[in-house]
Amino acid sequence: MLTKNDILSTIEMIDQQHLDIRTITMGISLTDCADASVSRACDRIYDKITRYAKDLVSVGEAIETEFGIPIVNKRISVTPIALVAAASETDSYVPFAKALDRAAKTCGVDYLGGFSALVQKGMTGADETLIRSIPEALAETDVVCSSVNIGSTKAGINMDAVRLMGKVIRKTAERTNGAGCCKLVVFCNAVEDNPFMAGAFHGVGEPEKVVNVGVSGPGVVYHALQAVKGAPFDVVAETVKKTAFRITRMGQLVALEASKRLDTPFGIVDLSLAPTPAVGDSVARILEEMGLETCGTHGTTAALALLNDAVKKGGVMASSSVGGLSGAFIPVSEDEGMIAAAKAGVLTIDKLEAMTCVCSVGLDMIAVPGDTDADTIAAILADEAAIGMVNSKTTAVRVLPAIGKSVGDTVEMGGLMGSAPVMPVHTASSKAFIARGGRIPAPMQSLKN
Amino acid sequence: MNAIVTVIGQNRVGIIAAISTRLAALGVDILDVSQTILNGSFTMVMVVSLEGANASFVAIRDTLNELAAERGLSIRIQRQEIFEAMHTV
Numbered sequence: 009m010l011t012k013n014d015i016l017s018t019i020e021m022i023d024q025q026h027l028d029i030r031t032i033t034m035g036i037s038l039t040d041c042a043d044a045s046v047s048r049a050c051d052r053i054y055d056k057i058t059r060y061a062k063d064l065v066s067v068g069e070a071i072e073t074e075f076g077i078p079i080v081n082k083r084i085s086v087t088p089i090a091l092v093a094a095a096s097e098t099d100s101y102v103p104f105a106k107a108l109d110r111a112a113k114t115c116g117v118d119y120l121g122g123f124s125a126l127v128q129k130g131m132t133g134a135d136e137t138l139i140r141s142i143p144e145a146l147a148e149t150d151v152v153c154s155s156v157n158i159g160s161t162k163a164g165i166n167m168d169a170v171r172l173m174g175k176v177i178r179k180t181a182e183r184t185n186g187a188g189c190c191k192l193v194v195f196c197n198a199v200e201d202n203p204f205m206a207g208a209f210h211g212v213g214e215p216e217k218v219v220n221v222g223v224s225g226p227g228v229v230y231h232a233l234q235a236v237k238g239a240p241f242d243v244v245a246e247t248v249k250k251t252a253f254r255i256t257r258m259g260q261l262v263a264l265e266a267s268k269r270l271d272t273p274f275g276i277v278d279l280s281l282a283p284t285p286a287v288g289d290s291v292a293r294i295l296e297e298m299g300l301e302t303c304g305t306h307g308t309t310a311a312l313a314l315l316n317d318a319v320k321k322g323g324v325m326a327s328s329s330v331g332g333l334s335g336a337f338i339p340v341s342e343d344e345g346m347i348a349a350a351k352a353g354v355l356t357i358d359k360l361e362a363m364t365c366v367c368s369v370g371l372d373m374i375a376v377p378g379d380t381d382a383d384t385i386a387a388i389l390a391d392e393a394a395i396g397m398v399n400s401k402t403t404a405v406r407v408l409p410a411i412g413k414s415v416g417d418t419v420e421m422g423g424l425m426g427s428a429p430v431m432p433v434h435t436a437s438s439k440a441f442i443a444r445g446g447r448i449p450a451p452m453q454s455l456k457n
Numbered sequence: 458m459n460a461i462v463t464v465i466g467q468n469r470v471g472i473i474a475a476i477s478t479r480l481a482a483l484g485v486d487i488l489d490v491s492q493t494i495l496n497g498s499f500t501m502v503m504v505v506s507l508e509g510a511n512a513s514f515v516a517i518r519d520t521l522n523e524l525a526a527e528r529g530l531s532i533r534i535q536r537q538e539i540f541e542a543m544h545t546v
Contacts (some may be wrong), residue, residue, distance in 0.1 A: 009545075010461075010537075010540050010541065010544060010545070011544075012491045012493075012500075012502045014540055014543070014544040015461055015502050015540050016495075016500070016502070018539065018540055018543055018544070019463055019533070072514060073514065073518065074535070074536050075532055075534060075535055075536050075538070075539040076534070076535030076539065077535075077541060149500055254543045255545070257542040257543050257545075258539060258543050259544070261538055261539060261542040293517050385508070391468075
């Protein structure tokens with residue numbers, strides 16, 4: 009039986025604590041769009057996406073209206089394009105990116121992910137073509153997102169791909185004045201059903217089409233923790249769990265409703281706490297509410313570990329199928345508290361790297377000085393991938409070389425992307441390390457059978 | 458389909474009358490009403506049935522939005538399932 013307090017508390021969560029559904033993402037398989045002719049393949053891709061996702065935005069808006077819960081983004085993820093484009097005879101996959109961009113705009117979605125390649129053990133010719141096409145593809149499109157998986161617990165880390173991605177990130181920053189790097193993620197242990205951008209793609213093990221939902225709600229967790237000031241961590245964990253349960257139940261309801269209306273199977277609910285730059289919607293402020301003066305100081309990793317675990321425990325029972333990345337996100341530029349902590353010099357890249365050991369997903373939306381060389385970027389990728397590989401978890405890097413800027417400057421992206429203070433990186437060279445290439449072998453924990 | 462109508466704003470004469478008149482004209486059946494003055498604000502929660510409604514959900518919402526603008530109130534209508542999902546197992 010609902011009480012008036014239940015109803016008013018839900019409305020307060022939506023109105024004042026920024027509770028929302030972060031994204032409804034429709035995954036679409038494009039494997040049947042392959043063709044030797046680039047233009048025929050692109051036409052098929054455009055036709056299929058616009059046919060399957062034609063109602064995605066209108067359905068999302070109708071659910072928003074009827075349930076009174078904001079759905080911030082409607083997105084599409086597709087089969088990694090390196091697999092689809094492999095049949096086409098061409099040395100550039102930029103036309104594929106443009107076809108995806110056109111399709112996304114016709115459907116009216118915010119982003120489309122899947123200009124991707126999975127190269128954890130080695131690169132095919134198509135993978136390499138895709139990776140080399142990324143800077144131009146991201147410069148020539150507006151809403152297409154790209155990701156490359158360069159390592160996994162089973163395969164190890166493809167250091168040739170790491171070296172190449174260092175250069176590609178650098179080149180993308182130069183071609184797009186940094187903006188393109190917001191749409192480019194480098195993964196280790198990438199998941200096939202992630203609804204969040206920029207790393208969403210529709211894995212080959214997925215069905216023809218699927219609806220995945222990503223919830224949000226750092227503001228609600230923060231508010232709930234304000235009611236248990238000074239209480240022991242057992243109480244903190246229980247409070248987070250209960251809140252995560254409620255948030256996820258809402259996500260599950262929206263996911264099932266969207267699945268029914270779009271006549272598309274429900275995939276997963278992603279239990280990630282995704283912050284926004286709005287005041288009161290910050291993961292960093294949750295950690296500070298636990299008793300840290302500033303996010304990034306000693307104790308931050310432990311606080312984040314508790315938060316991440318409690319969110320999963322609370323959410324897992326609330327949904328019939330949990331997947332995606334499912335953990336707290338710590339994108340610096342998209343989190344008002346993280347921005348403040350980075351500006352204060354308390355939150356550093358090294359600390360963020362430690363934090364990524366216990367949460368989803370990695371060094372995210374971090375601006376580095378414009379003169380950071382490709383080898384240093386590659387070495388950052390390798391470090392993060394090593395954490396993912398050894399700990400059997402997903403890690404990712406979305407790093408933004410701020411062309412023409414240095415430590416102390418700020419890069420303004422606007423909207424949900426926020427603003428990123430340029431953070432210092434180590435200046436001692438990693439050049440000879442990256443030059444080795446080859447593959448870092450899979451760790452012992454890959455041998456489970 | 459049931460929905461929850463919540464009304465929050467400054468108390469004045471005739472709020473309930475105005476809302477119930479508009480809802481009745483739209484064929485919306487009021488199943489339950491709970492009203493109080495919370496921290497000085499008029500706060501009302503209504504459970505309504507849209508089964509016999511002669512207007513779409515969007516049209517009902519728009520009518521309530523007009524009324525909200527006329528009277529300086531915050532009025533929202535949401536399907537009941539969202540509250541049940543969050544507060545009942």
